[in-house]
Amino acid sequence: MDSHDLRPSAWIERFAHLVPRDGRVLDVAAGSGRHARLFAARGARVLAVDRDVEAMRTLAGVDGVDTIVADIEADGWPFAGQTFTAVVVTNYLHRPLLASIVAAVANDGVLLYETFAVGNEAFGRPTNPAFLLRENELIDAVRGQLVVVAFEQGRIDGERPAIVQRIAAVGQRRHAATLADR
DSSP, X not given: OOGGGGSOOHHHHHHGGGSOTTOEEEEETOTTOHHHHHHHHTTOEEEEEESOHHHHHTTTTOTTEEEEEXXXXXXXXXXXXXXXXXXXXXXXXXXXXXXXXXXXXXXXXXXXXXXXXXXXXGXXXXXXXXXXXXXXXXXXXXXXXXXXXXXXXXXXXXXXXXXXXXXXXXXXXXXXXXXXXX
């Protein structure tokens, strides 16, 4: 596995401090587990889910990480009724699951989400509109349920330029506690 594959997203690293070190983290479409590894190294208990059996095998033996092999698009959301201290999603979009992903964030939890948006087709994959967020789609997905800490949409430059949307949002109770501490 290329070390580049394990480098966490700069967005996720930037907001990782919002996740309590002993939290319960769900890494959706975890792939090689770069974010599962990041949060486990910080002391979190991580549940990584992906349909790729081989990718999940690479996480075997990583302290603090449990894995579930599941095709959440075909078989449905396996976490109904469960909430997590943090839900992390990168480079993944399946619109029918957006509401379930947001609902999985505990009332005092954190959502960290970053994926491709319309316009990315100019830079390569994905190009299918089904896998590209529309303008403000992440903000709309959390409206009334989570409080936005940070949101960005547009072009990012780097090894591979892309058009993305990314959000860091917290649950209502977490937001209220933060206001009370001021």
